[in-house]
Amino acid sequence: MAPSSSATETWNYDVFLSFRGEDTREGFTGFLYDALVRHGFVTFIDEQLRRGDSISDQLIGVIEQSRASIVVFSENYASSGWCLDELAKIMEWKKEKKQKVWPVFYRVDPSEVRHQRGRTGEHLLKHAARLGEDSERVRGWRIALSGLANLSGWHYKQGVESRFIQQVVEEVSSKLNRPRMSIANNPVRIDDFLESIKPVLGIEQDDETRMIGIYGIGGIGKSTVAIALYNEYADSFQGSSFLANVKETSKLPGGLVQVQENLLFEILGDRSLKLFNADFGISVINHRLRYKRVLIVIDDVDHRDQLRKLAGDIGWFGCGSRIVITTRDRHLLEAHGIKHSYEMKELNYLQSYQLFCLNAFREPNPPELFGELTSHILDYAKNLPLALIVLGSFLFGKTPKEWESAIARLKSVPNREYNEILKISYDGLDDFDQAIFLDIACFFNGESVDYVMKILDACKFFPDIGIRVLTDKSLVSVDNNNKLWMHDLLREMGREVVRKESPNNPGERSRLWFPDDAIDVLTENLGTNKVEAIKLVLPETEEVYLNAKAFKRMKRLRLLIIHNVHVSGDFDYLSNNLRWIEWESYPMSSLPPNFHPQNLVGLYLFNSRIKHLGEGYKVFKDLRHMNLEKSECLTEIPDFSALPNLESLVLDYCTSLVELHDSVGLLDKLITLNLGYCFHLRKLPRILKLKSLRFLLLTRCRSLEKFPEVLEDMELLQELRLDKTPLSELPPSVAGLTGLEVFYVSGCKKLKGLPAGIYKLKQLKELHLQNCLQLGQFSNIGREDCLPLISAEPELPALQSLILRNCKLPNLDFFRSLDCISALKELNLSCNNFNELPPWISRLSNLQKLDLSYCRKLKEIPNLPQSIETLIAIDCESLESFPQLSSMIQCSQKLLPALKSINLTNCHNLAQNLGISAANVLLNEGNPPFSLIWPGDEIPEWFKYRTRAGFFFFQIPEHLYDKLYGFALCAVVKEAFSLQLSLAMNGQEAARASDDLFPMDSHHLWLIYLECPIVKPLNGWCYFEFSLEVAYPHGSSIEEYVESAGVFLELKEDGRLNWTVEGSSLSCTHFEEVMYYEDM
Structure with a gap:
């Protein structure tokens, strides 16, 4: 039997591009190819074929050696038999080898391809006339075209191609860059397992959600099969998550909450989502995943409570989801109501033989000298995969004599106990x-x-x-x-x-990890010279009180990790052999005077009562990591000259700390210095000469009035945070931080400027100056060592984010050159005093986000660059004019092709001057998904379908779905909250959009436009569910914040949206076929 292809599969190409050269080679496909290559994907395009090659045969080989294919289906794609042959092979390979395939319908309607109408149908009729309608090629082409049209992909109609290509590449990256999980060494029969488990998985039955249990004894290979299954199918789902070692993780404090957060992050991609407790996690999982078709593996479960909090019911997940659970306990699966299960059986002799040989010899059969020895090993090792892998790996490269010794050991194992079999490999270690x-x-x-x-x-x-x-x-x-x-x-x-070092006396063992054993030893003073390492981590709700005398006889103690344990007494008993200490809530005011661990490398005394370090620290010549976080009594850091190897010094939230000795500024191996939230820190070292430093964090050091000189270029410093400090100036030597990428000085209300050499920071990507209130006087500063914020020099080439919120700027004259910020993507000018924007803002060709909120004197928004995606202008009460938008209304031109979101909360003058027609034009011309917040209290009449419950359900016949272009939704909102729209199609989440709504002085409209996603109809119908939900405040009902809502369905035959009542298609008889339910 050959090794599993799942474990050994390799590709020559990441992406194969199939396209009609005449249509798109020099345009769309060429740009797509370049973008894929720039993102590191090895991409095949047929220009790589050498002349004279047998193209068709080679193309077949290339398709088979590609991880994925992108089919750019253009108007004349189906005119080429060559292209259709490619497509037929691609779809065949998708079916046989699960190759990923994505269609891009380039200015072609997917329904035309699905039903083979229009130009596609015409091309096929010509092929049929030439080859015969019943020819095998034509039948295969028709099947392939129908299959392609039912795949999830992209429909390009119009707009900025570069933005559309970026979306395609990002989606491809999210799929292809998802790392395959590593699998056991040289697995066998994985393909057999995957094949035999298929009926249980029922992947093809995508209208049903299933939980599947995989059970069997420990070491039998449950996790290995689950990983292989995950690698095989994860990309076929909207989201996926592999939750490993749930049994162990759930034992940790807050462990199940951590698992819940990992589940949500892996599927939703939102790392900021934090759960208060496991019960809240249940609600969030149920709420956020119920329309997503997901694959979730919950590995190694041993308690039903774990299942209740991770996958309590199939109704938590979207239609077609698969939840796979591995466990040793079959009864646990039955108790949870899991109807589909698969038992892992032992390997047979031939499978065991192969698995062992692949690990022992790296080939499926043994060399001649080892044939009989191999048979003897298998006689004793049982058919347990883990034992075979461990023994095989242990014996790899060993001589026949060493094999004989191992066999003799196996003979002595009583009843062939697994522990003793596995221990042979341990015994072979040095x-x-x-x-x-x-x-x-x-x-x-x-x-x-x-x-x-x-x-x-x-x-x-x-x-x-x-x-x-x-x-x-x-x-x-x-x-x-x-x-x-x-x-x-x-x-x-x-x-x-x-x-076994001491079966009856834990104090005679080298390591103490089990809480009861460690507590017995420490409370009864049973420790001895044998103890090398202790880890005692208790839940916060469980506290133990010990006496330090318990450490008296532990002279060889090298590792001590203690959390939530109260220790009193004389700490002179601590071992001088200690190399690593983690002690949460260390109770003493200083280190013990007779504590001299000269080999100490890590000292973590977070949340301690320590006031000063004493004198003993001076012998810590090997110390590399010191963490005194939240030691609120600590007042000073003394002379650290004796700590030349220190790499990290973490002192955040040491709220009584007043000063750092000058020696700290000369620690040339220091990489991280964290002094954030040291509220009373007044003095830093006079000079910084930290050539290895990468992170210097001084956030909220609100007593720090002076930043020291940088004596020597600190080229490795990447991040400098000085936000919310009372600094009024920075020394010119800051310009020597040439490697700086992130610079925070937000909330420095006394800061009047930045050094003249700031333009030398060529790596700077983010500059945050929010709430620097003195910058409003910036243009009046005449000092030679302080220049306006942005230098006249064409520098800062990497700057992407510039935050100038609430700097009281009366104008923007200090921008002396545009070249210096040509890479800028985000510009935040909110809460400032200027009344106009300079015209050069239209030349910021990479700008994507512009925030002008609370600029209450601003009267006009000038022309914006075509790159703009998000415009926020909340509470711009004087704003009256937006000429670019007026031109769009008059000329019906798409002047802002990348635009996705506009927020004009409380901009009543602008809304009145432009009228509701402006909102219509924006909704029509915006780049979907597009959202708009606009003053108003009435839903336009053309939104035919209305509700006050925040829920819509449509059942649309297939022929009408083929004509469906998109959806528009309008909601009348009345208070500040976070609003979320979910669109599910055929029981699976198809789109999601959300907005944070800020305080409003009257009712507003939230309008959003979504293109119709590509889905496969079910039995001739498509089912659409729209739901409006309050994302924040948690637990609020939609009725508290939304007065009413309406939905508009846009048909292709009407052209683009015509947002007038007379021109709308709402009276069209087509809509009599739509089955609409307001309250389900």
Whole structure:
């Protein structure tokens, strides 16, 4: 049996482009190809074929070696038999090998392709006349065209092609750049498993939501199959999430909430979404995912409460979703009402033989000398995949004599217990690797690799090599989130090794991780010289009080991690052998006077009562990481000259800290210095000479009035945060921070300017000057060392975001040159005093977002660049004119082709001058999805379908759906809140839009236009559900904020939208066929 293709599949190309050269080669397809290549995708376009090659044969090979295909279906695509042959092969390969295929209907209606009408139908009739209607090629082309038209893709009608191409590439990137999850070493029978589990999954039955259970004993391969299944099908769903090691994660404080947040992030992409508790998480999952067709794998479940809070019911998820659960407990699946399950059986002998050989020899059969030895190993190793993989990896590269020794060990294992079989691999490790293995087994399963590496390196275990050895021997794995995992059978084996050091006396063991054991040892003073490491992390609700004397006999203690444990007494008993300390709520005012751990590397005393460090710290010559976060009693940082290796110093929220010794400014290995929220900090080192520093954070240091000189160029500094400090000026030497990318000085209300050399910061991407109130006097400053904000020099080439909110600027004259901000994408000028914008703003060719809110003197918005996507002008009460919009009304020209959103809350003068027709034009000409907030209290008459419940349901026949161009929705809103619109089609989420509505002095209209997504009709009908919801405040009803809402359906035969009552199609008899339900 060959290894699974799921594990070994490779491609020569990321994307294959299929297109009609005459139509789009020199335009759309050429630009799409360039964009894909710029994003790093190896893309095939037929110009790469060498002359004289057998094109058709080679093309078939290229399609088979491509991860995905994009079919650019243009007007004359179907005129080419060559193109149709390509398409037929692409659709065949999609069916057989699950190749990803995306159609781009380029100025062609998808329904024309689906029903083979129009030009597409004409081309096919010509082919049929030439080849015969019943010819195999023509039949295959017709099937392929229908299949293509039913795929999710893009419909380009008009607009800025570059923006449309950007959307296509972003979507392709989200699919192709999703990393495949790593799978077990050399898996076998994965394809067999995937094939046999297909009936249980029922992927083809996309009108049904299923939960599927995969159960079996530990180590049998449940997670491996789940990963393979996830890799195989994830891209076929609207969203996907693999929740690994749920059993272990849920044991941690707040663990299930963390899993819920990961689930929502992986599917929705919103990292800012935070859950208050697991019950709130249930509500959010149910609310946000109920219209999404998702694939979710919940791996290693051992308690029904985990299922209740992650997948309580199939109704939580959109139609066609699949929720896969792996567990050892079949009864748990039954108790949760899961009707579809799959039992993982043991491997048969041939499968075990192959799996072992692939790990032991890296090939499916053993060399001649090892044939009989292999048979002996299999006699004792059982048919458990984990044991076969671990033993095979252990024996790889060993001599026959070493094999014989391993077989002798296996013979001695009583009843062939798994622990003892797995331990043979552990016994083969050297001392350092054994120590790493046991530390991971006892303390660090599921932790970040970077964090674990720091601790193991501090302990001198050489983890760079050791982690690699354990990975190669299949004893640990690293997931896509860079977390370290050990299979629970291996972890239990490692912990058993430690238990056997002293079965009845935990104080005689090298490691204490089990809370009851650690508490017994520390409360009863049972610790001995054998104890090397302790981790005691208790929930916040459970606190234990101990006496420091318990550490007296632990002279070899190297690692101490304590959370939510109160310790009193004499701390002189702490071991001087300690290399890493994490002690939350450390109770003493200083470090013990007789505490001299010369090899200490990490000192984490967050939320401590420490006031000063004492004198003992001076022997910490190896210290690299110091974290005293939230130590509110700490008043000073003394001379750190004795800490030459310090790399990170974290002191945020040390609210009593007053000064840092000058020596801190000379620590040339320091990478991170975090002093945020040190409210009483008055003094920094006089000179900064930190050549390795990358992050300097001084947010809300509200007593800091002077920033020190930068004596030497600090070229590695990437982020400098001085926001909400009382600084009035910055030294000219700040210009030496040539690597700076992010610079925050927001809320510096006394700051009058930036140094003249600011234009030298060629890497600067973000400059935040919000609430710098003295900048309004900027143009009057004549000092030579302080120039206007933007220099006349053509510099700042990387600047993309400039925030000048509430700087009381009377004008924008200080912008002396446009070249210096030519890359600008976001410009925030809100809450300022100017009454006009300079005309050069139209030449900011990359500007996408412009915020003019609360500029109450502003009278006119000049012409904006064609790149603009979002315009926000809330409470611009003097605003009367927007000539560009007036021209759009008069000329019906799309002058702002990229426009997606306009917010004109409380802009009554502008709305009155332009009239409601302006809103109509914007809705018509905006780049969908387009949203508009406009003063008004009446829904225009052409919005035929009305509701006060915030819910619409339509049932539309297929022939009418083919003519459907898009949807417009209008809602009358009356208060500030966050509004969200969801559109579900055939039970699956098709679109979502939202807006934050700010305080209004009267009723407003929220208008939004959505193009009709491409979906496959169900039994001749398409089902549409619109729902308006309050995203914030949580738990509010829509009736509290929305008075009424209406929907308009736009038909293609009417051309583009005609937003007049007389010209609308609402009286068209077509709509008599629409079944509309206001209240379901």
